[in-house]
Every structure is written in C-alpha cells, then in structure tokens.
Amino acid sequence: MGSKFTSKTSWRSKLEKAQEPSVFEMTGKTAHRFGPGKMLIPTPMMVDEVIRGIRRGKLITTSMIRKALAEKMGADVTCPLCTGIFVRIAAETSEEDRAAGRARVTPYWRVVTDKGELNEKFPGGAAAAARKLREEGHRVVAKGRKVVVVRFEKVVGQRAAVGAA
Numbered sequence: 001m002g003s004k005f006t007s008k009t010s011w012r013s014k015l016e017k018a019q020e021p022s023v024f025e026m027t028g029k030t031a032h033r034f035g036p037g038k039m040l041i042p043t044p045m046m047v048d049e050v051i052r053g054i055r056r057g058k059l060i061t062t063s064m065i066r067k068a069l070a071e072k073m074g075a076d077v078t079c080p081l082c083t084g085i086f087v088r089i090a091a092e093t094s095e096e097d098r099a100a101g102r103a104r105v106t107p108y109w110r111v112v113t114d115k116g117e118l119n120e121k122f123p124g125g126a127a128a129a130a131r132k133l134r135e136e137g138h139r140v141v142a143k144g145r146k147v148v149v150v151r152f153e154k155v156v157g158q159r160a161a162v163g164a165a
Helices: 009-013 028-034 044-054 062-073 079-100 127-135
Strands: 021-027 038-041 140-143 146-149
Touching: 009 021, 009 079, 009 140, 038 062, 044 062, 044 127, 127 140, 127 146
Parallel strands: none
Antiparallel strands: 021 038, 140 146
C-alpha cells in the first residue's frame, strides 16, 4: 500500500514552488550514463501539465513524460529522478485538491511504468490507482507482486501533449 508522507508544507505549495527549469550539458557520470548532450531538470508544474493533458481512457509512461519535456526544452534527456519526484508531487497535490472539494484534479493514476505497472507510491497505492483505471474502462490485474494494466501499449498516448509551462 502507498506510504503516507506528512509534511508541514502543502503539496500544492511544493507543486507551485517558484523555480525555473534548467538545461545543462552533461559531463562525468551523467554523460556516461545518458550519453553526451543536454539534460533538463524540469519543474513540478511542467510534469503536472503533461499529466493533465492525458485524456480519459489513455495512459502515459514516465519515460514518455521525460521525452516530451526534453523535446519541448531542446534537451536530449530529462532527469529521471526529478521527474519521478515531481510525478509524486502532482499525485499528492491531486488528492489534496480532491479532499478540498475540487472536481478537476490531475489524473496521476494514468501514469504507468514502461511495463504498464501501477505506482505503489501514489496516494492509496496501486490498489487506489487500479480502482480509478477500472472506472475508466481499463483491465487491471495482479502480475506477481505488481499490478498492471492489460495491453497498456494500446492505450498509451502516442505523443504527450506539452503546452507552454
């Protein structure tokens, strides 16, 4: 089940924290791991915007989010660690917003791994995301210790829509 993280700072504050994206030339271990080129450090709002663009019935992978943001910002790759953290911030903010009575929230449950697995760190864990995905018509099953969307490749958006961040 997803862990319950508490903080004095609201998730909304973390999402909207004033910061600019950064693009830098990779060197050393980073260049060795990802190859030569430029890396993007996105903002939480940029990641949230991509997730908000995923329509009901569609899915997106974290890798697709990274690729879309890198292309938008003229980078070769987007930092996977920052992207993962920012997806989590978007998810937690979404649930914070839902608890505050907002009807339209970021559909974080539509973000899956490259293997179609659900994220245990999302609010309520994979079980909560599975319920939401089933409501949208997806078939979700347990596969060993993981929970996966059946034939997720058919509903993963071809390209992530990335507007101005």
